[in-house]
Amino acid sequence: MTSLIPFIKPVMPFMAVLLRLLSVRLLVVSALISLIIACSPSSEPVSDLALNDSAEINDAEPSEAIVVYSSRNEHLIQPVFALFTEQTGIEVKYTTDKAGVLIERIKAEGKNTPADVLITVDAGTLGYAAQQGIFQTLDSAIVAERVPAYLRDDSDYWTGLSLRARTIVYSTERVKPEQLSSYQNLGADQWQGRVCLRTSKKVYNQSLVAMLIAEQGETKAESIVSSWVANLAIPPTSNDTKVMDAILVGQCDVGIINTYYFGRLQTKIADLPLALFWPNQTAEADSGVHVNVAGVGILKHSKNAAQAKRLVEWLVSDSAQALFAGVNKEYPINDSVEVNPQVASWGHFKQNPLPLSQAYVLQPAAVKLMDRAGYK
Amino acid sequence: MLNLLNLGKQLRKIGVWQVFLVVMALPTLLALLGVLSSFLHPDIESLSHLAQYVLPQTIKNTIFLVVGVGVVTTTLGVSLAWLTAVCDFPLRKFFVWALILPMAIPGYVMAFALVGLFEYTGPVQHFLRETFGSSSAFPDIYSYGGVVMALSLALYPYTYLMVRNAFQTQGLRSLEVGQSLGLSIRESFWRICLPMARPWIVGGTLLVMMETLSDFGTVAIFNYDTLTSAIYKTWFGLYSLPAALQVASVLLIFVVVITLLERRSRASQRFSQTRSAKSVAGRIRLSGVDRWLALLVCVLVFSLAFVMPVMRLLYWAVPNMNADITSQFLGYVAGSTSLSLIAMLMIAGLALLMAFTARTYNSPFAKIVVRISTMGYALPGTVLAVGLFVPVAAIDNVLGAMGLSTPLLQGTMVVMLLAYSVRFMAVAFTPLESNLLRITPSIDAASRSLGVSGIKMLAKVHLPMVKGGLLTAMVLVFVDVMKELPITLMTRPFGFNTLAVRIFELSSEGLWERAALPALAIVLVGLIPAFILIRKSDAR
Known part of the structure; x- marks a missing residue:
């Protein structure tokens, strides 16, 4: 003081x-x-409030703390960094904020940024960060070997670290899984007044629609989204948990959610009358389940890039992966890592293999499309 | 004595105070210029999409919301202030300060608790369905009415506090005047007390409206799209910061219009208080039904706005209490409290200086500058945070290029406090300004004739007269800084966390069970200044 x-x-x-x-x-x-x-x-x-704190970062020897800006929340990254420090002796400092703000902050700080690494959620956001020119290439054989190409940036600016699936959830009391088939199918007449969706302002839905545009084209995607909106039982909700709550009390019968929210509810309510359905799996031509990532990039102006690279490579290693994904009931980025048993119980599914970098390119189009379709 | 007088004159000549005013307005001006400079790179494609599909609805929603919340908070604030300041009814002493407490509950926490209780899946409608077989008669909480209710319950204390200050100091006195003119209490209220309290009422309503304009958290829970939601959607969804800032300038037009309306409404009026605030008459003793009605209104507002959300928070917090109260948690409490305390003293001090300066140099220039420095309150927090961060980072980079070790400013509390003062200047200034209106020129003349002038006059004569307003300002700033999120998130030093940051971290992941404890802590710490304020203002 x-x-x-x-x-x-x-x-x-x-x-x-x-x-x-x-x-x-x-x-x-x-x-x-x-x-x-x-x-x-x-x-x-x-x-540590005042000047000396930041000065300390600046004077840091290369072997000292790595500074991370993260939009993934503290309680999800803190245990991971603790393990990293334990295994390598390298300290990690971090600050959290919304992704868009962190990117603006890094841009404003320019060459003097104290940060080495940006961790954020959603391929669209990662793509935007790359496009804003704040990353350097990863140039890592380890990352290239361990992370499937479609979960990495085409230009090697970022890599995914964990995988979340955005899939269909349904009431086991009122819906038979045979009635379900694909995302598109939720717009069919049989689901009239039975669908619940989260708000289109959430990036998860923007990415989902962006991927729909990528595979179906904009016109087709727009008619799909319009048919969803026409089938809505209640106005779009503010979060995924509310979608499941609404299905539980019978306001609607099906919805689209991220798997880890289902995982949390399952932990809380033992005999949950809900189940996950993996859409777009049957036909050869089907595209598979929409997945998204939490990911990481090394900043262009990192003064500690070698250590930062070490962190990134450690993050895709087996021991880190189990923790990074497990702590949030997500899927590891690499198939070889053992999945949390609860997550494994939801079964295997075919992922949509479209490169995730598409999500950034098409996201503005997706947002506009949803505005036109009246998806609030 | 003569020296002081001369000093004042000299200062006037050099224009030190004008410079001070401009310096005060500079950061806000920078942020505003940042917003307006977006027009240098108009993003026509995004804008035309927004204009066609987004803006018509969001502008309409914003107008409806601001008007709705303005009307409800003013009605609530004025009537509750009147009841507790001038009337007497059972439990009045308790409600005097209890009715301030909802202010300590962040708007989005209030919204989440209300929604959790009243939505279709919540306990109230569940109970209705169990008992009557259907809850379809129950109004939908996800509606215009729902948002207005949530925001009004969270914001009415601003108006309540300010107007109470007015009634406290002049209400009974005005009633006496009315009585001497042969007016009934009802007539006196409408014709004398209410018009005399107008600067406070308008000031409170103005604060509420600005806060409503900048709100994002509360409307997001209701999925009610306002201009602020459109700004965030454009920024984070369409990846167009320029277009987002262009939408923000539409928001600024709203602020300017509201401010101008306020100016106009009192341009022709003068407010003065002729004698001391002490009153000879006692409170109005409400009789019969009125007593119980007054009690009922207070109980209803207090339960909805405070008891209910706090119960909800307790219900979540208690099971995790033992595990979550750690030394780290106490660190958050200490961080929040000390930050709010320092910010409170600094911002209230600056606002006081500014108010005095503006009063002394009552020029159009001073007025405009003061208006500008209070506009930060209406900008969405995140826009303001980025708007301030960019120039600060640029200064740091220039200093760095000059060979100084950088960053000098970023990650220090200086930037944090600067940003807070931009954001909350309106909150500290408005209550002071209304009180200053009461100090007539004749008071200045009288004190000069008694040989008290210059800075001494400010300290000895004016300061005691604005004490009530100053106390209000300090409590408002303290609690507002406690709740503040976007600026704290962006400018806090590494490893420094506050309760509000903690709530955000947990609730944004949907972990409300664990966000409840820091939320309760904010309420608890917010109790302290509210309590002090009431003890001070009622002691008179």
């Missing part, structure tokens, strides 16, 4: 007046608070 004093000094007289106004009681409270800060075992990060 001491390093703050130069900045507070000019306003000190005013603060004094204010404090006098508020009298003793508040002073006591603030004193108590300062005491808590001073005594709490976690006073480290709090007292």
Whole structure:
């Protein structure tokens, strides 16, 4: 806290007046608070507030901390980094924020960015980051060997780290799996007033529709989306869990969700009357289940690129993969890694092999298409 | 004494204070220029799509929302303030401060709790279905009414606090005037008390409307599309920051219109308080049915806006309580509290300086500059955060090019506090401004004739007169900084976390069970200043 004093000094007289106004009681409270800060075992990060913290990063020797910007949340990345530090002795510092903000931040920081690595969710976002020119190529034989090509960037700017499937969920009480076949089929007459969808503002749905455009063409995709909208039982919900809640109480019978949300609900409710259905699997021509990734890229202006590469290569290794994916009930990026038993119980499925980089290229088209189709 | 007077004159000549005003407005100006500069690269393709399919609906929704929330919060805020400041009814003393508490609940937490309770899958409709076989008569929470309710319950305390300050200091006095003119209490209320409280009412409503314009979290839970949702969709969905900023400038037009309306509404009026606020008459003792009606209204608002969401949070938090209260968690509490405390002192201090300066140099220039520096409150937080971060990073990069070790500014608390002051200047300034209106020129003249002038006059004469407004400003800023998210996320140093950041991390993954504990902590810490404020303002 001491390093703050130069900045507070000019306003000190005013603060004094204010404090006098508020009298003793508040002073006591603030004193108590300062005491808590001073005594709490976690006073480290709090007292690191000012200049010295960032200076430290700047002076860092190459072998010191790797700095990660992440839009994947803290509780999902923290255990992974802890394991990395344990195994390699290299410290990882991170900050979290929304992906779009982090990308703008990296651009604004330019050459002086303290960050080495960006971890974010969704191929569209990764593609956007690459297009904004903030990444350097990975140039890693290990990544190329372990990660299937369609889950990596064509130009090698980023790689996927874990896989999530966006698939159909249905009520086992009111729907027979034989009635289901494909994403397109949810627009058929038999599902009139029985479909629930999450809002089109969520990037997961934007990517799904982008992939529909990639394989079906824009006109066809638009009529599919319109037919979904026509079959909606209730207005689009704000999240995937609400889709499942609505099916549970009988507001609708089928919906589209990410698998890990299903996993969480399954853990909470033992005999869940819901099941996952893998669409577009039967015919030879069927495209398979839409998958998306959480992924990573090394920043162009990383001052610690060698260590950053080491982190990325470690992240696609077997031990890291089991943890990175398992902690969020996702699928590892490589088939050889053993899947969390609960996730394995949902069965095998054919993935859509279209390169994920398409998701970025077609995402604006997908957003516009959904606006036109009246998908809110 | 003479020296001080001269000092004041000299300052005036050099224009130090004008410079101060401009410096205060500069960061906001930078952010606004950032928004407007997007027109240098118009993204015609995205814009024409937005204009055809998105903007008509979102603009309509935004107008409806701002008006709806404005009307409901003003009605709630004014009537509750009147009841607790001027009337007497059972449990009044409790509700005086209890009715402030919902302010500490972030809007999206309020929305989530309300939706969780009243939606089709929630316990209320479940109960109705179990008992009556159907809940179809129950209004849909995912509706215009639902959003307005959630936002109003979260925001009415702003109006309540400000208007209470007015009624507290002049309500009974105005009633006496009314009585001496032979007016009934009802007539006095409409014809004297309400018009006299107008600057506070308008100020509170203005704050609420700006907050509504910039809200994203609450409307997102209802999937109710406003201009702010359109901005985020354009930025993150269409990947067009320029088009997003162009939509943001539509938002700015809204702010300018609202501000102009407010200016106009009181351009011809002057507000002064002639004598001390102390009143000889007692409170109005409500009788019979009125007593219980007043109580009922308070109970209803308090239960909906506070008890219910807090119960919901407790229901989630308690099972995880032992595991989640760690030293790390206490660190979040300390981080949030100290940050809010420092920001509160700084922003209230700056707002005070600005208000005095603007009052002393009552020029059109000063007025415009002050308006600009309070506009940050209406911009969506994320847009403002990026708008400020870009120039700060650029300065750092220039300094770096000059050979200084960088980053000098990024990741420091200086940038954080600067950004907070841009965002919350309106919150601190508005309550002060209404109070300053009451200080008449004759008071200045009188104090000068007694040999008190210059800075001494500010400290000895004016400051005590705006005490109520200052206290309100401090509480509002404290709680607002506690709840703030986008700026904190973007500018916080590595490893520094606040309660709001923690709520965001967990709730954005749908882990509300664990987000509940930090949310409760925010409410708990927010209780402290609310309590102090009431003790102070009721002590008079």
